Amino acid sequence: MKPSNYNFFFPYEPDDSKLIAYNSFSNSLALMDKSQHSTFERFCKEGVEIADDEFVEQLEFGCFLIEDDVNELDRLRFRMLRSRYNTDYLSLTIAPTADCNFRCAYCYEKDVIKPTYMSEEVQKGVVELVKSCAKTISSLSVTWYGGEPLMAIDIVEKLSREFMEICAENNIEYGASMVTNGYFLTKSNVELLNDLKVGHIQVTIDGNKEVHDKRRPLAGGVGTFDTIMANLTDNIDILPPVGLRINVDKDNLPTAADVAKIVKDKGLGDKVSVHLGKVLSFDNVYDGSKCFNMCDFSQEEFGYYKETGVDLTWRYPRTVQNVCAADSVSAHIIGADGKLYKCWSDIGDSKKCVGSLSERLDSNEDVFFNYMLFDPTDITTNNMCAKCNLLPVCMGGCPYKRLSDDKDNCTIYKFVLQDYLSVIAEKLKIQRDEVAEK
Numbered sequence: 001m002k003p004s005n006y007n008f009f010f011p012y013e014p015d016d017s018k019l020i021a022y023n024s025f026s027n028s029l030a031l032m033d034k035s036q037h038s039t040f041e042r043f044c045k046e047g048v049e050i051a052d053d054e055f056v057e058q059l060e061f062g063c064f065l066i067e068d069d070v071n072e073l074d075r076l077r078f079r080m081l082r083s084r085y086n087t088d089y090l091s092l093t094i095a096p097t098a099d100c101n102f103r104c105a106y107c108y109e110k111d112v113i114k115p116t117y118m119s120e121e122v123q124k125g126v127v128e129l130v131k132s133c134a135k136t137i138s139s140l141s142v143t144w145y146g147g148e149p150l151m152a153i154d155i156v157e158k159l160s161r162e163f164m165e166i167c168a169e170n171n172i173e174y175g176a177s178m179v180t181n182g183y184f185l186t187k188s189n190v191e192l193l194n195d196l197k198v199g200h201i202q203v204t205i206d207g208n209k210e211v212h213d214k215r216r217p218l219a220g221g222v223g224t225f226d227t228i229m230a231n232l233t234d235n236i237d238i239l240p241p242v243g244l245r246i247n248v249d250k251d252n253l254p255t256a257a258d259v260a261k262i263v264k265d266k267g268l269g270d271k272v273s274v275h276l277g278k279v280l281s282f283d284n285v286y287d288g289s290k291c292f293n294m295c296d297f298s299q300e301e302f303g304y305y306k307e308t309g310v311d312l313t314w315r316y317p318r319t320v321q322n323v324c325a326a327d328s329v330s331a332h333i334i335g336a337d338g339k340l341y342k343c344w345s346d347i348g349d350s351k352k353c354v355g356s357l358s359e360r361l362d363s364n365e366d367v368f369f370n371y372m373l374f375d376p377t378d379i380t381t382n383n384m385c386a387k388c389n390l391l392p393v394c395m396g397g398c399p400y401k402r403l404s405d406d407k408d409n410c411t412i413y414k415f416v417l418q419d420y421l422s423v424i425a426e427k428l429k430i431q432r433d434e435v436a437e438k
Helices: 034-046 053-061 072-084 120-133 149-169 187-195 209-215 225-234 253-265 294-308 365-372 399-403 413-437
Strands: 007-011 018-023 028-033 089-094 139-144 173-179 198-204 242-248 272-278 331-334 339-341
Touching: 007 413, 018 034, 018 413, 028 034, 028 413, 034 053, 089 120, 120 149, 139 149, 149 173, 149 187, 187 198, 209 225, 242 253, 253 272, 253 294, 272 294, 294 413, 365 399
Parallel strands: 089 139, 089 331, 139 173, 173 198, 198 242, 242 272
Antiparallel strands: 007 018, 018 028, 331 339
16 A cells, blocks of 8 residues: 555544545545654654554545555546546537627727627527537536627527427537626526526626726716616515626725625625626736636635625635647537637637637647646656645646646645635535534
8 A cells, every 4th residue: 555646634624633635537535633743753664564454444435545556547547538538519609709898907808899790600509519518418518608698688598499399309418607707797688598498697797886897887988886786686586596706806805895794784684795806917918917716716716705794615726637629529519600619718810710610620730739738747857746645636727827838837735725625624524523413
């Protein structure tokens, strides 16, 4: 037996006789007596046998101890490839329009916003793509994106009904979500989205009214805060779950707490969950000096969640197989013009287009392969990821940032793993003790 390369041990402040034990490969979390940890350390460093069979069994169960012949990088590589090339599902991110009614200060699409709406021909191509996969997939997931997708609600409806019909006929599980600025989340639109099985909506509020209106105005400069908040409050009873994102940088972070307070004061908390997003300077469209690096953002985010009383269990690490749509063969980003991309940050950039609905792969296949073939487990290259004990929960980080040669691409858990696990472990122990007392 040998120790895993992915073990972590942290102090457990409520009880100094124990440690927090975490393994990033298995995603196991446990409390370990310090005496047990000392026994484990003697085995790892000196080869002293562990006499407690039950303790050994627990260590093996959590993957803290593994067989001598196990190559954890091979296991990670297999897990990644199995997920990356899985064809049992189809995931589509669809921009029914390249148009948008907002002009957000940091928007990476600001140079490609145009009044282009998905034509009948392109819509037919999207439907044909789904039909071509219908006999081999068990699930179809759609994310409506943009531009602003609610500016093309008729296209969203038409395609959704086609998708639902295909899925019903072929016993395919169907689900959808939408990323919207929230300006057109009227009662009639929300009712329609419910009918179209849009089960989650992401909306962005960037701070209090004054700050948000400066950062996310309409194209003509008019503020949008009041309309978005009215849409949320007026329709809270019929809205699906809403992820309220606050895109933060050094300018607006102090007002992020205002958003959490507004959500609480308006009684939206049962339906609306607030989370922070990190503003990035894609292609230098925004002043990079205002943006947080990942280390600072991670710490600010943890502090924000603690301050505003967010349940931090949602931030428990999860193991990553393939990272996202960018490195999945079964995921496609479809622009309003029918062009295909691997990352939604690439929409509108002809140099990043990897094909079209009529020609699945074109001359930009190098872009496709750069996204799909990167191997973070390859120890033979100058690849620090393969040596990192957080690789199972990161797998190389954001593919877009990697291809943009952005070195600030590590997971937040590189900087705040102990912080989150300390809070989560204490909460889970309290819950376990309460159950035991009943």
